[in-house]
Amino acid sequence: MAKYSFGIDVGGTTVKMGLFNAEGEVLDKWEIVTRTENGGENVLPDIAKAILDKMEEKSIAKEDVAGVGIGVPGPVDSKGLVHKCANLGWGFVKLNEELGALLGGIPVRGGNDANVAALGEMWKGGGQGFNSIVVVTLGTGVGGGIIVDGEILTGANGAGGEIGHIHVEDDETEICGCGNCGCLEQYSSATGVVRVANRILAKNQKPTVLKADTMTCKDVWDAVKEGDEVAIEVAEQFGLYLGKALASIACVVNPEAFVIGGGVSKAGDILLEYIKKNYTPYVFHASRDVKFTLATLGNDAGIYGAAKLVLSDV
Amino acid sequence: MAKYSFGIDVGGTTVKMGLFNAEGEVLDKWEIVTRTENGGENVLPDIAKAILDKMEEKSIAKEDVAGVGIGVPGPVDSKGLVHKCANLGWGFVKLNEELGALLGGIPVRGGNDANVAALGEMWKGGGQGFNSIVVVTLGTGVGGGIIVDGEILTGANGAGGEIGHIHVEDDETEICGCGNCGCLEQYSSATGVVRVANRILAKNQKPTVLKADTMTCKDVWDAVKEGDEVAIEVAEQFGLYLGKALASIACVVNPEAFVIGGGVSKAGDILLEYIKKNYTPYVFHASRDVKFTLATLGNDAGIYGAAKLVLSDV
Numbered sequence: 001m002a003k004y005s006f007g008i009d010v011g012g013t014t015v016k017m018g019l020f021n022a023e024g025e026v027l028d029k030w031e032i033v034t035r036t037e038n039g040g041e042n043v044l045p046d047i048a049k050a051i052l053d054k055m056e057e058k059s060i061a062k063e064d065v066a067g068v069g070i071g072v073p074g075p076v077d078s079k080g081l082v083h084k085c086a087n088l089g090w091g092f093v094k095l096n097e098e099l100g101a102l103l104g105g106i107p108v109r110g111g112n113d114a115n116v117a118a119l120g121e122m123w124k125g126g127g128q129g130f131n132s133i134v135v136v137t138l139g140t141g142v143g144g145g146i147i148v149d150g151e152i153l154t155g156a157n158g159a160g161g162e163i164g165h166i167h168v169e170d171d172e173t174e175i176c177g178c179g180n181c182g183c184l185e186q187y188s189s190a191t192g193v194v195r196v197a198n199r200i201l202a203k204n205q206k207p208t209v210l211k212a213d214t215m216t217c218k219d220v221w222d223a224v225k226e227g228d229e230v231a232i233e234v235a236e237q238f239g240l241y242l243g244k245a246l247a248s249i250a251c252v253v254n255p256e257a258f259v260i261g262g263g264v265s266k267a268g269d270i271l272l273e274y275i276k277k278n279y280t281p282y283v284f285h286a287s288r289d290v291k292f293t294l295a296t297l298g299n300d301a302g303i304y305g306a307a308k309l310v311l312s313d314v
Numbered sequence: 315m316a317k318y319s320f321g322i323d324v325g326g327t328t329v330k331m332g333l334f335n336a337e338g339e340v341l342d343k344w345e346i347v348t349r350t351e352n353g354g355e356n357v358l359p360d361i362a363k364a365i366l367d368k369m370e371e372k373s374i375a376k377e378d379v380a381g382v383g384i385g386v387p388g389p390v391d392s393k394g395l396v397h398k399c400a401n402l403g404w405g406f407v408k409l410n411e412e413l414g415a416l417l418g419g420i421p422v423r424g425g426n427d428a429n430v431a432a433l434g435e436m437w438k439g440g441g442q443g444f445n446s447i448v449v450v451t452l453g454t455g456v457g458g459g460i461i462v463d464g465e466i467l468t469g470a471n472g473a474g475g476e477i478g479h480i481h482v483e484d485d486e487t488e489i490c491g492c493g494n495c496g497c498l499e500q501y502s503s504a505t506g507v508v509r510v511a512n513r514i515l516a517k518n519q520k521p522t523v524l525k526a527d528t529m530t531c532k533d534v535w536d537a538v539k540e541g542d543e544v545a546i547e548v549a550e551q552f553g554l555y556l557g558k559a560l561a562s563i564a565c566v567v568n569p570e571a572f573v574i575g576g577g578v579s580k581a582g583d584i585l586l587e588y589i590k591k592n593y594t595p596y597v598f599h600a601s602r603d604v605k606f607t608l609a610t611l612g613n614d615a616g617i618y619g620a621a622k623l624v625l626s627d628v
């Protein structure tokens with residue numbers, strides 16, 4: 001039986017890499033730079049070199065490696081095909097096949113980074129003990145990853161779990177990064193929270209510690225904890241949009257748990273309160289008791305999930 | 315190799331039954347009455363007797379039956395457990411195990427009727443050629459069944475695909491059958507269409523063929539086809555709620571196709587026009603080209619899907 005696997009999480013600026021044993025413990029963790037120039041032609045060769053160097057350093061034979069799992073910041077279909085990945089400069093890439101060839105035939109399995117991170121959270125993070133979860137990543141945008149019966153819900157062209165672009169507001173006039181208006185991401189991401197806060201501040205008469213234009217998402221949640229009335233109004237709006245959207249998602253997939261991660265989730269349990277109180281009134285009764293937990297792996301979720309992709313029996 | 319399977323679709327008044335060969339052709343089709351009295355204690359024995367009688371009539375040996383698939387009108391989890399099924403009078407029922415015992419050990423696999431019907435539409439109906447679809451059943455209510463990579467998305471407690479209870483309207487005051495307000499089912503089911511039409515008629519000044527209180531959902535769609543302005547307004551509302559809800563669902567599961575069935579779908583292709591033109595502006599670009607088709611199996615979708623449950627290699 002193979003003794004090792006590699007979990008790779010490719011971002012727009014760095015590639016996070018992890019060496020795991022068959023029990024899913026991290027033996028080593030490091031990063032390399034993502035070279036996106038020239039259509040990202042160096043990305044996979046750089047990764048392959050880093051893996052082969054690490055194998056040499058640790059005297060690991062090829063037959064002792066179960067495989068290499070890899071998450072990339074764009075849609076990847078169930079055959080490991082990437083049609084376009086703007087963040088890496090890629091056009092069409094046969095991810096599994098090309099990286100596998102560079103590694104002399106070591107099995108490679110790729111997926112979308114948010115989906116792969118969701119698998120990581122279920123395996124070793126906030127979703128442990130569950131088999132069907134929705135991981136909601138509240139960062140610069142709102143990402144998602146859906147795991148059904150232990151498997152990633154990839155979607156027909158790799159866009160399963162793109163929950164940040166659920167339409168939640170008809171009266172929005174600003175355009176979302178995706179080209180639509182009124183997407184969840186415009187309200188419940190870190191940038192969305194600040195945007196909502198600035199809108200509320202512009203009309204506000206009440207005393208508040210929040211300062212227009214300079215405040216961060218963390219400032220808002222810190223103020224919520226201090227009982228700042230204006231910040232609480234922002235938190236209510238955040239929770240209303242997100243709670244309703246998660247209620248819709250629950251009608252579709254009926255998960256065991258929602259796992260909330262990303263930078264915004266550093267606010268802690270108070271975030272879950274605002275989500276849950278706005279989720280419960282809108283959800284179908286069969287999903288009323290779905291659990292809410294916080295993600296625990298932070299930036300390592302991607303390498304864990306990638307390693308799990310090729311360690312499916314662990 | 316087994317030569318036959320049975321597909322059973324249990325409704326609140328009748329049980330539809332089908333005998334299939336291994337190629338998935340219906341060899342015989344019949345119905346029995348659903349006896350729901352005394353906690354529905356006769357339902358499974360009646361079904362078992364009907365199957366065993368049919369086997370005797372056709373001289374089919376037990377070892378020639380691959381299995382019996384069965385859809386019931388309530389949540390069924392992935393282990394075949396029913397926790398409650400009000401339509402049949404059932405409390406907790408071990409569906410697979412109990413019916414299997416009554417059949418002398420023939421394998422039984424049960425599921426929710428809407429989910430099972432979705433599998434039938436993918437196998438032999440409007441979803442043929444696809445592997446990941448969302449079937450939307452517009453009848454008295456709005457039901458749904460989601461198939462991902464050929465498998466039913468059951469959900470943690472059997473409530474996957476309960477899309478009729480997605481919240482779509484904040485300003486609703488009437489209560490839905492589920493206890494919430496503003497569910498999709500309140501606008502886009504057959505009863506929902508009539509309800510919306512009556513509301514519009516109450517405020518209407520324009521000439522119309524629609525008659526308050528006596529009109530049916532079919533009357534509304536017939537009038538739409540005749541160019542009746544008021545009926546068209548109703549169709550626009552129907553399409554707006556449903557199109558937006560399907561756009562949300564697409565962000566979650568990214569299917570290959572939506573298959574529209576149920577009584578309302580008898581209106582035909584015009585229905586798809588109203589859905590699509592309201593879906594496209596709200597959906598994430600990766601799901602913009604999802605196909606829309608009409609269901610074709612009608613009331614037989616349930617027996618086909620049930621037979622398919624136990625014929626997974628066909």
